[in-house]
Structure formats: C-alpha cells, structure tokens
Amino acid sequence: MKNKPKAFNHLEKWQGTLANCIRCGYCFEHCPLFKYTGWESDAPRAKIITAFGLLSGEMDPSESAAHKLFSCFYCKRCEAACSSGVKLTEVFTDAKKDLIEMGFNVRDHFHHPDELRPLPHLY
Numbered sequence: 001m002k003n004k005p006k007a008f009n010h011l012e013k014w015q016g017t018l019a020n021c022i023r024c025g026y027c028f029e030h031c032p033l034f035k036y037t038g039w040e041s042d043a044p045r046a047k048i049i050t051a052f053g054l055l056s057g058e059m060d061p062s063e064s065a066a067h068k069l070f071s072c073f074y075c076k077r078c079e080a081a082c083s084s085g086v087k088l089t090e091v092f093t094d095a096k097k098d099l100i101e102m103g104f105n106v107r108d109h110f111h112h113p114d115e116l117r118p119l120p121h122l123y
C-alpha cells in the first residue's frame with residue numbers, strides 16, 4: 001500500500017466509517033443519479049469505494065475521482081437505505097473539501113441542470 005497522502009485532512013476522520021462499508025450495494029438502487037446515468041461508478045457505493053481508495057493511497061486524486069465525488073444531489077436516499085449507518089453525504093462533503101483544496105473545481109464537474117431534466121422530482 002502506498003503512503004496515505006497528507007492532503008486528505010477532512011476525509012481522514014471517516015477512516016473507520018469507510019472500513020465499515022460492507023459493499024453490500026443496498027444504497028445504489030435508491031440513487032437517482034445512478035438511475036439516470038446507469039453507470040455504477042456514479043452510484044453511492046462507488047463513491048464510498050473511491051473515497052476509501054483516496055484515503056488509503058490506493059488511488060491517486062484525479063479528475064475522474066473528483067467528477068464522481070462531486071456529482072451528487074445530496075438527497076440522502078443512500079443514507080436511508082444503508083445497512084451499516086454510513087453517513088455517505090458527510091463523507092462526500094469532506095472528500096470534496098480535500099479535493100477542492102488540491103485544486104479540483106466542483107463547478108467543472110457537477111452535472112449541468114439541463115442534464116437533469118429527466119429528474120423533475122428533484123427540482
């Protein structure tokens with residue numbers, strides 16, 4: 001395992017939580033973003049795995065990782081469905097804080113509202 005990047009100061013407090021995710025997948029079937037894109041990499045479980053990879057040093061910070069972590073409606077449906085009580089959106093927020101501090105721009109990654117028209121119940 002690589003050394004953990006020192007830059008993940010916000011995400012660090014979720015180390016135990018990220019380890020508690022049992023990768024069961026109960027969260028992702030409730031995610032409207034996943035339902036819209038159809039990409040499992042957009043689903044909450046993948047975001048949690050990405051956060052774990054970044055914190056552990058198994059994954060390097062990248063545009064792709066930032067895009068996945070920044071793309072979220074914060075509807076919290078994943079949290080309601082989680083079998084292990086993982087506070088997913090709080091993890092995402094701290095991952096985003098760290099990535100923003102590294103220079104990744106949230107506005108370059110969040111889905112444009114025009115892309116969300118098939119999801120009128122969210123707006």
Ligand code: SF4
Pocket residue numbers: 030031032033034043044047071072073074075076077078079088089
């Ligand atoms: S909070 Fe984000 S990841 Fe969770 S269900 Fe909503 S859009 Fe998906």
Ligand code: SF4
Pocket residue numbers: 020021022023024025026027028044045048081082083084085086088
């Ligand atoms: S429901 Fe909870 S424990 Fe299961 S994969 Fe999603 S975040 Fe992990």
